[in-house]
Amino acid sequence: MWRRMGLLCFLLGSAAHIGDVTNAANLHMKARVQGDAPVWSDDAKLWLSKYGDTTEAAYMNNLDTVNTASVEGALMFVQAEGINVNEQSVKCQRKNSMQYVVFYELTIVQPTYGIKYYESHQPPEYGEFVAMDGAKCTDEGSDLSDDCKVYYGLKGAMDIGPMVGSNLQTSDPRAPYPGNYWFSFPNSCAQELREDKTDECREKYPGGLCAMGTEPDGEKCTFSYKILGYINIDDLVGITEQGYSNYTEFCEDGGVEFKATNTGSGFEVDESIDFWKDPGDEDANSERATKMVTMYNELASNGTSANMVVLPSVDTLTSDNPKCYENSPKCASAQYGCNRTLYSQICQVCSSEGDGCEAAPSDFSFPELTLPANSSSSTDSTDGSGSSTGKKGDSTSSTSSAAGTLSEGNSAMMASTASALVALVALVASNLL
16 A cells, blocks of 8 residues: 555646545646647647657657756746857757747656655655656766666665656756756656667566556556647747747847857856846746746637647645645644645745645644665665665755756656645757657
8 A cells, every 4th residue: 555655746636535545636737848849639639749659659758757847947948058049059049959838737646665765855745856868867977876776776776666856956047047946757767768768678667657548656657747738939039929930030030039158157148139138137037937827828728729728826736736744744744834836836844834834733644654675775875865764855956967858859746645746847858859
């Protein structure tokens, strides 16, 4: 039973109780920047990847070991890495052909061992963020990271299952976006590049992504998804309203989207279209994210974009998601509890009483969890981050260590004892292949 403890993420999900363990639905909305737009399938009634010989393959290819970003931080990587003409490797082409922001609704049920292993992690409900590229965990030096090895118990590591990870990424002075969290979604055979994966490897090392039409249980799979819709970056930043069909045409006609010098402490801007002005200002960046959501919701609701779904409000997501203490031992033991914030519905530990903060009732007890039998083999790992009762405490990865992962060639969440959580995410990537 405990091995199946997990967290479900549903858009407008509702709470449910299974036995004496809370399994409420949590909503998460996340986003990804891609070079290719999703394709609507009349048969599946879903937005799928344009890559894949079958409907099932097209479904898998959207989230086949990838990184995503919070909706609030979806534009961070575009701004920091994608638009500066002084850093373009191909003239008049954004880095990795960035073209669309795609919005995802995720249902996640984290493996029980993973909840225990990362019980002190910040943010709660998640494991460590793992950089991913080419449908593979990005190596640290010449080897996989410890946080990737534990997905399957590779090389003697503890086997906790494919745990969705997340870390805060707000330290890049080129694009300081408040509420910018990055997420890692491990699928099958995450230790190999897409072109090197075999059916045997995928079967031996099953991943987090559920088969199309299947909901996660924290044991057979960890997450499922639904694409709500997408927005064209050229529309968002105002290029198409100037009469150009796309950024390349705009650039070849002498237009400059963004030109700046990277000083190491931010951008010194030489020229920019209005949308990207004041890149080092947090308020300006927040306003950019707000404009993105507003434009997308108008697009999804005005009848011109069939099959797109309006994003729910953060308040709606919070009211329909479980309490943080139901999903996180850290929140269950916090004096003032935790509160949910952002489209990603991140739980944050409260340092005092405040709006949205809710402590666990006096009669509430979070289930006692255990680690797998081989816990001694990896809890005291070489990076010193483990212990016999869990993994890392509060942690924030630098942007530079994972920058390549969000430009990945492809197009949240907690324990199986826990409740289902729904959030919105944005996918940050270029092309699938």
